[in-house]
Amino acid sequence: MTNDKDIIAAIRKDPEQGFRLLLRQYREPLYWHIRRLVVSHDDAEDATQEAFIRMFRNFDQYGEGNSFKAWLYRIATNEALRLLGRRQGCETLPLDEVTEGMMETACDAYFSDGDALVARLQRAILHLPAKQQLAFNLRYYDELSYAEIAAVSGSSEASAKTNYHLAKEKIIQYMNSNE
Amino acid sequence: MPYSVPDGFFDQLENRVMSEIQQETKPKKGRIVKMTFGALTAAAAAVALFFVVHKSLPENVTTDESFSLVELAYNDLSSEDQEYLLQVYEEDLFINEENNNEEE
Numbered sequence: 124m125t126n127d128k129d130i131i132a133a134i135r136k137d138p139e140q141g142f143r144l145l146l147r148q149y150r151e152p153l154y155w156h157i158r159r160l161v162v163s164h165d166d167a168e169d170a171t172q173e174a175f176i177r178m179f180r181n182f183d184q185y186g187e188g189n190s191f192k193a194w195l196y197r198i199a200t201n202e203a204l205r206l207l208g209r210r211q212g213c214e215t216l217p218l219d220e221v222t223e224g225m226m227e228t229a230c231d232a233y234f235s236d237g238d239a240l241v242a243r244l245q246r247a248i249l250h251l252p253a254k255q256q257l258a259f260n261l262r263y264y265d266e267l268s269y270a271e272i273a274a275v276s277g278s279s280e281a282s283a284k285t286n287y288h289l290a291k292e293k294i295i296q297y298m299n300s301n302e
Numbered sequence: 303m304p305y306s307v308p309d310g311f312f313d314q315l316e317n318r319v320m321s322e323i324q325q326e327t328k329p330k331k332g333r334i335v336k337m338t339f340g341a342l343t344a345a346a347a348a349v350a351l352f353f354v355v356h357k358s359l360p361e362n363v364t365t366d367e368s369f370s371l372v373e374l375a376y377n378d379l380s381s382e383d384q385e386y387l388l389q390v391y392e393e394d395l396f397i398n399e400e401n402n403n404e405e406e
Binding site for chain 2: 162
């Protein structure tokens with residue numbers, strides 16, 4: 124496992140080789156992050172590819188001292204929102220304007236509700252408002268700190284914490300009510 | 303996760319992204335022309351230097367000294383310029399004709 128500092132140094136030394144390290148490290152977590160937001164595999168594939176290319180083009184805009192992980196997740200999240208926005212006929216979609224229906228479980232070839240509990244958890248997450256969903260996913264699946272979640276969602280740390288806890292409560296309620 | 307991906311998906315994704323990136327980092331055509339022009343200018347300057355050094359030598363300079371001065375000037379050139387100079391020398395009809403006449 125390569126740490127972020129090594130990846131940054133490698134990209135500065137040799138952009139192509141360094142970027143391959145970044146891809147190896149982040150291709151799966153960022154794909155799954157986007158997939159959880161856009162649901163369909165094809166959309167997630169397009170958005171992930173585009174997100175990585177944007178990361179490469181804008182690498183010099185990464186601010187030294189900030190969380191690299193948060194920077195990557197922010198680009199990936201924006202790309203997912205852009206894709207959801209295009210579905211609605213606009214360039215991008217502010218997080219506040221993402222509604223539940225836009226992120227409903229898509230029944231594509233790569234969705235399976237074989238594991239009923241996991242599928243139910245995913246449905247519970249998809250019923251959350253976008254900000255809570257994002258905070259929950261980033262904390263629960265990607266283990267980002269509240270500061271990093273705040274950087275990704277463009278909110279305060281306190282707000283990220285609140286969104287996560289509200290999300291958790293609602294998920295517990297949803298899971299219990301569907302037993 | 304209730305989601306899955308096709309087999310080999312992540313490797314394919316990585317290859318596609320890398321191929322896109324490599325396309326972007328390829329030097330642009332205009333840049334090649336600019337570099338070639340720069341290299342050609344340097345080579346032309348090297349050829350000119352060769353003849354200037356050769357012609358401007360005082361008459362009392364012996365052939366050995368003349369060659370060592372040219373050699374010094376040649377050694378100051380970059381390896382690319384040296385290679386180009388040799389290529390020009392080998393392909394230059396007039397110089398070769400002069401050499402052939404001298405040999406005869």
